Amino acid sequence: MPPSGRIPEATVARLPLYLQALVQASEQGTSTLSSEALAQASGVNSAKVRKDLSQLGSYGTRGVGYRVDELIGEISEVLGLTRDRPVVIVGIGNLGRALASYAGFTRRGFSLAALIDADPSKIGTEVGGRTVESLDDLASIVAERHVSIAVLATPAAAAQAVADALVDAGINAILNFAPVHVTVPGRVPVRTVDLSTELQILSFYEQLHGGRLGPTAG
Amino acid sequence: MPPSGRIPEATVARLPLYLQALVQASEQGTSTLSSEALAQASGVNSAKVRKDLSQLGSYGTRGVGYRVDELIGEISEVLGLTRDRPVVIVGIGNLGRALASYAGFTRRGFSLAALIDADPSKIGTEVGGRTVESLDDLASIVAERHVSIAVLATPAAAAQAVADALVDAGINAILNFAPVHVTVPGRVPVRTVDLSTELQILSFYEQLHGGRLGPTAG
Known part of the structure; x- marks a missing residue:
């Protein structure tokens, strides 16, 4: 894992979205998740998911995907959530x-x-x-x-x-x-x-008539 | 001005901060603002301010700065705030x-x-x-x-x-x-x-022991 300080700001902002999706998957008894499934559940495109997680040193396993509990642990540690x-x-x-x-x-x-x-x-x-x-x-x-x-x-x-x-x-x-x-x-x-501020940013995308907005922008 | 769709997401997220600072300056009777003053009031560094505003086609005037009311109009238009x-x-x-x-x-x-x-x-x-x-x-x-x-x-x-x-x-x-x-x-x-999500992102920066966080991330 690279030093936390090297992780791009936009990646940091998406880690909680992945964590939320992973915790939900774990609660439902899912042990592995493909990048596509994780992308769908977190509202981020799958190429970005793979790139973000590679920043943490997690690459998943071809044909299997990411190990849910392992990735929960890694993201929690990067975000400093392992202590209360x-x-x-x-x-x-x-x-x-x-x-x-x-x-x-x-x-x-x-x-x-x-x-x-x-x-x-x-x-x-x-x-x-x-x-x-x-x-x-x-x-x-x-x-x-x-x-x-x-x-x-x-x-x-x-x-x-x-x-x-x-x-x-x-x-x-x-x-x-x-x-x-x-x-x-x-x-x-x-x-x-x-x-x-949030409404003004949203207004910008709304007036683009269907401009796409990465969920991480929220 | 470039087509709105070409403005980077991170720039769009900072425009409301500039707008808020400019409206405050205007209410205080200030007619021009240097990029440094605008940077200070909005909590963004001045190089980023200049780069962001250049995306809108606003470069300010050397030794004078940005015309406050003009820039309020430009940002409001880009954000789609000129109509209710x-x-x-x-x-x-x-x-x-x-x-x-x-x-x-x-x-x-x-x-x-x-x-x-x-x-x-x-x-x-x-x-x-x-x-x-x-x-x-x-x-x-x-x-x-x-x-x-x-x-x-x-x-x-x-x-x-x-x-x-x-x-x-x-x-x-x-x-x-x-x-x-x-x-x-x-x-x-x-x-x-x-x-x-906000707390988790903040947690990341807090554990870096004083890692700097661009206010736009908020």
Whole structure:
């Protein structure tokens, strides 16, 4: 396997799609999968599947395909999912509640360590069987529960201040759902998911009248 | 300007970031912006900014930079945002409610045409000042309100059936928030936004200990 850092960004973005398809296949008792079947299940074309997986050093076996459980292990290791990652959600509005109750959350390498808000009327309330905690306690929550990733679901106006507080508290990565660009030190990777950005990208492909869009672009 | 179809996928994904930064600059009364300033505001490096914008035929002026309003117009046209796009949200759970009340929604080329659910206990209730309508009326809503884009926010188990109904109703594009791959005809572009996919991609970069992540990957 090449050093993880050498894997192209577009390949990294498709690995979770393969993983999802492989886990489904495994749950259905399938032990091997051809690149065509994996392509179909993940919505990626089969040449790209083969090229992506060759980046991981997995080439499959001619006439047999990929060994499902072996490939699940390899992708999980590359993505850093073999150890549990405690996650906090900061900002418990509609979006934060939706994320907190998201079913697939804990199944795939992550656990929900805390729900955090700054609003006194929300602190102490229950969301999905969990008590909302105070932003004032962020640093101790992050330290004591070994939290490495934060999901930022605050309003835009609060996002930068919360991101700063998260960095100060020792968070290693931020998934930002606030509709604003947040600035953090280069060592802390940030992924921003913004509804209007997604809609605008989709709009581009829609106006091409049936232009094809790789599912990885999502 | 080259045909839109020739613009690389990665460039298309960054255009909304530039647009957001340019609109902010315009609102602050800024009439020109250097590629460095645009890079800083959008979180992309300046060489990439120049290369991306050259794909649109925009090169800026040496010592002056890009004309903000001109570039807003060009990017808006490429993304198909110069005409209003009515959008429906299907699935009014926590996520659907969050998306429905999302502030930036209508500011950037889209309007909310309807909120739709299949659950009789939700139909007729008000969310953000709008009445939730029945999935049974999907076809007439799409036709009468000229809806082109649907946001799919149903549980995973319902997603494929709703996607089929959306395609039958004449939807041109789908933004899928359900944690499952949906299969639709090739002429209908789909973007899937999945929390665990995003977390897994972020996990990859986090474990590189400060590996840099282009914001476009979000």
